[in-house]
Amino acid sequence: MEQAAYERYEAGEAYADAPRVPEQSRAQQGARAQAPDHARGEHTHSEPPAPGLAPRPVRRHSVRGQILQALRTALVGGELVPGEVYSAPALGERFGVSATPVREAMQQLAIEGAVEVVPNRGFRVSERTPRELAELAEVRALIEVPVMLRLARDVPAARWSELRPLAEATATAAARGDRAHYAETDRAFHRAVLSLAGNEQLLVIADDLHRRSQWPLVSAPVTRHAELVADAAEHTALLDALIAQDLPVVSALVREHFTGAQD
Secondary structure, eight states: OOHHHHHHHHTTOOOTTSOOOOHHHHHHHHHHHHSOGGGGTOOOOOOOOOTTOOOOOOOHHHHHHHHHHHHHHHHHTTSSOTTOEEOHHHHHHHHTSOHHHHHHHHHHHHHHTSEEEETTTEEEEOOOOHHHHHHHHHHHHHHHHHHHHHHHHHSOHHHHHTTHHHHHHHHHHHHHTOHHHHHHHHHHHHHHHHHTTOOHHHHHHHHHHHHHHTSOOTTOOOOOHHHHHHHHHHHHHHHHHHHHTOHHHHHHHHHHHHHHTTO
């Protein structure tokens, strides 16, 4: 997958396999699109534009991408509770948009396994078990440990040093106790490490597994501040081991990092 395609995936725009709409249906859709929102049961807003800002049309996929990111943040942060059902109109009210981009974003989360479609009601946040989380950790280790061991042998120390700001960003988020931001910086660090392998498919698969491992369990306690800080410190320790080409330590740190993330 090219980098541009991966960025579209991150923005929630990966819908290339959606079925094509017949020509006859497009004309019908055009007529519906011209109807006011309230005629379609969507929420409307009459708030005037901010002073000094010229009107600018917003592409719907851009709105969907922003909503998708906001929903992912709410999911990791525990605002979306496992087992609870949320409707697209209600979430649209919360984000100040119509139900359509929310519904599209939730459909993407359903594809990823974060939520389940509940007919005529909305979307239920998936309830996961500790076993599922342990299985994710095992699969991540099977994929990432061999790659990192190979990179430890081949990548110059200077390249690893360039990743220290990313490790520091995870430490900053952990120090603030910002779980949602920590989840983002944690994924960014791991993506940067794995990107040195030059395998785009690896990045997509590893990032999907990583994201799934960050979803909260239904009965999981809130991660303690000390645990989050310790988890972030492992990134710096991993960079030190990679620079030193200490393969046993690299392997142990990666496995412990994945296992610790599920506690």
